[in-house]
Every structure is written in C-alpha cells, then in structure tokens.
C-alpha cells in the first residue's frame with residue numbers, strides 16, 4: 001500500500017511588499033490500495049480500514065484563496081521561485097521535498113500525478129490529443145509514440161470517449177472544456193499512479209459533464225490501485241468520491257472527518273456553515289468575508305465570522321485536536 005503523508009507543510013510566498021503564508025503547518029495523510037491489499041506502514045492519522053476515516057480518498061474543501069491549490073502544487077514541488085516550503089511530504093519511504101529534481105521527476109506523472117486546476121492552460125494547443133497522452137509513455141517508459149497510441153486510445157475509450165482512435169489526431173481546440181478535462185485525466189492516469197491529485201476537476205462544467213467527470217474519477221480509483229486527493233468546492237463530488245474530507249480555512253486545516261460524519265454532524269462552525277450553503281439546505285451563504293492570508297485574524301482565524309465566538313477565540317489560536325474520532329480546531333470541543 002502506498003501512502004501520502006503530509007507533515008507540517010508550510011508555504012510562504014515572498015513578495016516585493018512583504019510575505020504571506022498560504023499553507024500553515026498542514027498535516028494530512030491517506031493511503032492508496034484496494035481493500036484486499038496487504039497493509040503495512042500505515043502512518044499516524046491513517047487507518048488500516050480503507051472504508052474508515054482517512055481511507056484511500058481524501059477531499060480538501062474550502063473557500064477560494066484559502067490555499068488548496070498551493071498545497072497540491074507544494075506536494076509535487078511545482079510552485080514558483082518565490083515560494084518557501086517547509087515540512088515533509090512522505091511517499092514510499094521518501095520525503096518528496098528532499099529528493100533531487102531528477103529523482104522527483106521520475107515519480108511525478110508516474111507514481112504521483114496531478115490533474116491541474118485549469119484544463120485549457122494545461123494542455124498544449126498545438127499538440128494533438130494523442131501526442132499529449134503518448135508523451136507520458138515516451139517520457140516515463142521510453143516507449144515510441146507509435147507503440148503507445150493503442151494504449152492512449154484505450155484510455156480515452158475507458159474515459160468515455162466514443163470513436164477514441166479518431167480522437168487521437170484531434171486538437172484541444174476541437175474539444176469542449178469537459179472533454180479536455182477528461183483528456184487531462186486520461187494523461188494523468190496513463191501510468192496508473194498510486195496517488196492522483198485532482199484540483200477542481202468539476203469546476204465550470206455543467207451538471208451532465210460534472211457527473212461524467214465524477215463517474216470517470218470513480219472508475220479510475222475503483223479499477224486501479226489509485227488513491228485520490230480531490231480538491232474541490234463541490235461538496236457533492238467530495239461526498240461521492242471520497243472517504244474523508246478535510247476543511248481548509250485561511251491556510252489551516254480546521255476539521256477532518258470521515259465523509260459520513262462530515263455531512264451528518266459537522267463540528268466546526270465553519271464546516272456547519274459550509275453544509276448550510278449546500279443547495280439542499282437552502283443555499284445559505286456564509287456571513288462575512290474570507291480573511292486575507294497576508295494578515296490573518298488573531299486567535300481562531302474564523303472568529304470574526306463565527307456565530308458562536310467566545311473571548312478565548314479572539315486571542316489564542318486553537319490547535320487541531322482529536323474529538324470523537326476526528327480532528328477539529330475549535331474551542332467548543334475542549
């Protein structure tokens with residue numbers, strides 16, 4: 001079983017006018033394996049039961065700008081030069097943050113893959129779809145493009161494309177946004193990665209396409225030995241695809257729960273507000289505005305918006321502690 005264990009990950013951006021901390025001491029872990037696989041080396045916070053909390057698929061949810069994509073990019077060391085990253089990202093007994101660029105590029109796209117947030121920016125407009133998928137086999141397996149085009153067509157077919165062979169010679173501009181999203185997923189899972197990071201794979205898609213992408217991700221995690229780390233605003237996608245959900249607020253994890261508990265009985269007032277903002281609960285928006293990361297509020301970062309704020313919340317930062325089998329950062333549960 002392969003686990004990804006993020007420990008105390010902090011990302012600080014240096015900028016001309018100062019700095020901001022986009023990810024603040026985040027620890028998360030989850031494991032990829034079929035329930036029948038032999039289990040060993042389960043990190044703290046992950047359970048041996050893949051159907052239990054912290055199982056083989058984890059969703060990261062939270063408002064825009066809270067640091068979700070930065071976290072994913074930090075895991076794969078894809079951040080720009082002005083980022084200072086500390087902490088550990090353990091995978092297969094190695095710390096990804098300590099590997100040489102060469103060692104890391106062997107793993108990236110192979111054992112750990114990412115479906116980035118923006119499909120139209122991530123595909124090369126002047127290369128055919130087939131070329132962009134066979135490239136993965138060429139780079140990581142040294143295969144000739146002609147030899148891997150059959151596999152590329154099979155992947156496209158598996159991801160719901162009809163007439164997949166013909167699609168290989170087409171270009172991203174000839175595909176819809178939803179189709180390009182599926183092409184990106186196909187390229188990301190070509191080598192059957194152990195960990196797949198998917199950043200907002202359903203964003204901007206209409207309901208039908210959303211369902212399709214969710215179905216395809218389900219297929220990928222169900223039929224291959226791939227663990228999913230899903231970043232999303234779409235709580236429904238998180239509910240369908242993931243066994244546990246972590247909630248990020250202003251760069252911090254404020255709650256992590258198994259998906260059932262998350263929807264049944266969210267603990268943190270922010271998580272409760274998130275649930276209330278679901279269409280099925282009347283679409284009630286969360287009061288107040290998200291804090292800026294360059295000047296986060298003192299104490300609990302959610303306190304200026306919290307309906308249950310206490311005096312202590314204003315000055316002392318709560319820790320993320322275990323409560324009823326999950327983790328929550330809130331003084332209501334001390």
Ligand SMILES: Nc1ncnc2c1ncn2[C@@H]1O[C@H](COP(=O)(O)OP(=O)(O)OP(=O)(O)O)[C@@H](O)[C@H]1O
Nearest residue numbers: 013022063064065066067068069070071080082293
């Ligand atoms: N290279 C950078 N330099 C400085 N700040 C950055 C850089 N990249 C990201 N940030 C900042 O980090 C913060 C977190 O951004 P991030 O993209 O992770 O948000 P997000 O949670 O993914 O939001 P969304 O849900 O909209 O995708 C933002 O305030 C953003 O402006």
Ligand SMILES: [Mg+2]
Nearest residue numbers: 068069070117
């Ligand atoms: Mg993002």
